């Protein structure tokens with residue numbers, strides 16, 4: 001079957017969530033069919049006749065990226081939104097010297113240690129536009145043998161009369177997207193901002209959870225990062241009575257410094273937001289927190305071998321200051337999706353039921369477990385300090401048929417046959433670290449005792 005039919009089939013079948021994983025080279029075909037996409041599927045003419053596109057990301061290989069577009073689209077205007085500064089900005093721009101259709105927009109990074117993590121595509125067709133929010137860098141290796149997440153919007157048709165306020169969804173998708181783009185204060189985004197206001201985005205069912213650098217106060221404090229997620233969960237989330245004994249799961253591929261103990265930020269601030277619910281959260285029950293982060297052996301035995309760890313940048317200098325964090329860790333395991341050996345670069349957060357059959361919500365985002373991404377409260381909780389640009393989409397049952405909960409599964413057979421089970425990227429129940437054996441993957445120490453999948457050892461530095 002031609003790529004086009006596959007994409008059409010994939011797109012129709014995966015409704016209503018439109019949440020995909022990336023295709024993985026080297027696993028059985030059945031795990032790469034209905035719920036998996038490659039970048040070429042996203043950019044294919046079957047999704048629309050491209051007129052122009054805008055690619056937000058952290059890492060770019062411009063020549064490789066241009067090649068991922070169908071050849072008839074490779075000379076369409078392409079705006080690259082990045083966070084490079086100084087020499088690395090010059091290097092990036094030099095990569096595009098042969099592509100007169102490529103333009104650049106440098107995202108302001110005025111907060112120290114901030115990065116432009118956001119991974120988003122704005123795709124303008126002759127018949128409307130699509131928004132894609134995902135977790136992969138625009139380099140070949142991020143689309144080869146990792147587990148990555150993709151949300152693709154419906155086709156948003158053009159409106160007769162442009163309007164920044166009309167044509168929005170019940171989840172305020174259009175307003176939140178315009179707020180996010182306006183926060184760059186970049187003249188290169190003006191045309192895309194106008195373009196978006198000309199489209200009807202009322203069919204969007206996800207809620208945007210974005211982060212932009214700054215010290216956000218007043219209403220802005222609840223527009224970004226974990227405070228946005230908290231407000232949305234308090235307004236549209238599960239009722240506290242249902243979820244009060246349910247765990248929160250965080251799954252990510254990098255970790256910032258959490259401070260001296262779990263009360264400092266992780267459980268005292270961040271978890272308070274992720275465990276928010278309607279009807280207020282009874283302070284007594286601090287919810288169970290479970291984290292998913294690959295072990296050294298998960299990486300060693302992965303399809304890529306130790307080099308997979310080059311995209312899992314957990315430093316021993318950060319790890320040794322927060323050993324408390326590792327008590328929350330569980331292995332990366334995705335037997336149901338055939339991706340136990342496709343290391344995670346996806347970042348996901350959810351509130352699953354104790355019996356692992358349901359979740360109250362699901363978030364896929366660029367945000368790792370760090371204060372830089374989610375924000376840290378300052379000045380007695382009157383301002384939220386965020387260092388980086390991030391974006392993710394939140395799936396709430398309320399906006400998918402008015403249900404209370406999603407059925408969930410990572411089992412491919414189950415997912416293939418039923419379209420209203422939410423496709424989890426990894427298996428529940430989670431798999432513990434083996435006591436006394438497993439250690440979290442750290443990318444800047446050597447591993448020379450056992451060979452990886454390719455028979456190699458790991459000697460960084």
Ligand SMILES: O=C(O)c1cnc2c(S(=O)(=O)O)cccc2c1O
Pocket residue numbers: 058059116117135136137254310311312313
């Ligand atoms: O996808 C991203 O946004 C992202 C950001 N940073 C990374 C780093 S590092 O900048 O933290 O050293 C090292 C390796 C992979 C990274 C990555 O994949």
